[in-house]
Amino acid sequence: MASVLAEFSRLFQPTTFRERGVRLPLTSPVLAGACLRASARNEPELVLPNPDGGDGFFVWPWRDLREVCRVSIHDVQLLGCITTGSQILPMTPILPVTVARAAHKVAASGIAGRAAMDAARSGAAVDEEMARAATGFMLESLARHCQTQACPVPAEPDGEAASVSPLRRQMAALYGRPANDVVRAIEELSVAISAIGFGEQAEQARVPRLLAAVEALHETVTARLADMKGTRASCAEFMSTASGLIARGAQRWLAEARTRFSRPVGLLSAYLADPEPTTHWLQRADWLLNGWCGPCVRRLAATNGQDWMRDLEEMVALVPMLPREAEAWLTPLSAEESRIFRSRPARLRVERRSHGDSQMLIAHEESLRAASLRMLGV
């Protein structure tokens, strides 16, 4: 079939997070655990772990996927936010932050059900408020900087249709770039900052909330390790090690990102010079945590401790793969932690994807989606 580009070996390990892709909060059971990435020709493609129940990963071009399986309206709408079908939209690079915002928007439309809609609408307000506050902080810092450094206010350029404010003229002079470029850079950085949190409400942002959930998962699983036997014990050990590792790395990079943002004048300068390294630093915690809402929400949404431990194998199977670039982000690694990059004790059961009635499975995914939006903001 032409739509199958490649089947990776069971030892497939991507080099970078971009090669691995961003985990999508999809509701179609057959697409459980799928990551979205851009192909070499900037076409959207899904990386699916063991879709037939065996080992390995499949890569499917999104434009062909609907020919071979039934995809829920929610998933079609979500992909429609990020792609034209055959190309990634130029304004929405495939990053955890852009996918999270698109997913919020789709959930807020109601197509994943009323519960997800209500949760997404209230979450979006927090997100936008955070971004507004970050924008305000950067503008105030710039104004203060110009004042303390006694930056001259350049004369208003001739021929401008509208009057340009003194601060914009100062910003343009400070960075040697047109004022519009600086404003756009502030807006783009604000989007990244809204994910990691800023100000008094910082812990309400998406990344710190997810980090707290991973920390709690780590604590709970670790506390119950001694009670486990057989496959469940190896799953619990994997989950304990993996969640501990991710939490430690995300804490470090979240703190680093916030420190960098506390010096916005320099941050903006570096971003204007080359946005890629700066956004990469700011998004490391987000990349590390990407995909962890699946395992975490199964614990959070459970009504009692027993329920979610029953799903431990599925939770382990949903833990996203770490690319090789993460090794450098997470050093020092113990021998046990290094193994997490290469193998895991469980994979998604094939009946989880394809057996039974798809609408029942979609309803289950929608309830988890609503819980994730409500409890984790993602």
Place this chain on the structure above:
Amino acid sequence: MTESDPAPPSEKTQARLLRAVAAVDMLPVRGPADELIAPMRPLLAVLKPPRPLTFGRLMFQPIERLIVDGSRWHPGMTAIPRTALLRLVMLVRSIMGARAQQIDAMLAGRNSTDREAVRKVGGLLWPAASLALGSASVPADWTQTTRLSVPDFTEVTRGLTEMLALSDRILALQEDVATGSANVESRLRSVLAGALGRGEQAFSLTLALLLGCMPGDGRVLDIGIELAAATTDQALKGGPNKAVSFVFGELENAVDTALSGKLELGAAADAMAAIGVQCAGLQGWDHREDWRERIRRIRARVDSACRERFETVLERQLLAPLTRLPAQPGAESLGALESIARELIRFHQAGRSPASARNDPVLLQFEQWLRTKSRDELPLSVIERARLIEIMRGPEAGLAYLKEADGAPGDTAAAETAQPVSAPSRSPASSASGNAQAR
């Protein structure tokens, strides 16, 4: 991705069923409590929940598919009447004496899913029980306790004696089937040949049992017919027909139970899915005209009864509540209606091919009804209607409706929510941009 695979029973149904069974299992004397779970027996056969492994349960475990309600059993039937079980267990225990208590001790704390215990302890129990029943005489209270006649005792124990003697081989075959072993065909042939050597009743009972255990595996019937054809004994030659008749009867009974209205919709859908698997397995049973005719009748019965119940529930539990929705329906009431729609479509699809199920004119009418009702008549937004269409007719139909509704003038719901969701802007919010501009 095989759409013909059976749907797993809904979690709610399973949980309720397992709670009821566990409660009944806890009773020291079950009596009428047994009747509580009687309608769920077809589903129990699918779910196979873990139950305490008692002497009696182990004794009948390999042949439980041959057990029928006492009211349905008749002399000559390829089956064991349920009303006889308890008395037969007591009879075997009394003959086995202290050995029965040893088996009790070995079973303490075990449950019916413990394969090792079933194989090991069953290997001791079944031959001993077979010997015990073979030498037993009619208990004085037989008719009083079983509601069966004295001649029935001979009929029931003769068949059971033979089946118990074959039980360890039948269990080994069932395990081979479960694990997909390459030995299945040779073991199947060996079991059926062994049963044939034990006479007509053992042969037809074994064949009936295996036909039920291995639906869809044409080798069972083919080997049974081949072995029967090779004998000169007319009674043995009739074995396959008796076995097939039993399977048909069980299937018809399961259909009646599933569609009787005693089961709620979710449980009925689970039962119908199991029946669908059995029906699919009948495809190769075209050896005789009377079999083909009966299969046609069963399928027609499944189809018409399913349709009848589907239409009734659609009308009463979905369409009527939809038309009574308040102007601003709450999340809870909408969620409840979507749940009914999901149960309904699961029931509708159970036992049918997915393609024919999706193109059912009733579903098309339902979609049309959702599309054409005005907001005053049906206070649902375009998105809410699209979700119902997705549930009942599939995502393609839901998406097609959304596209059409996007261009529909004057629909406020469409204006609010049905626009294809556009890409999120790169900037966090226009107001943030405005904030920067204002400075």
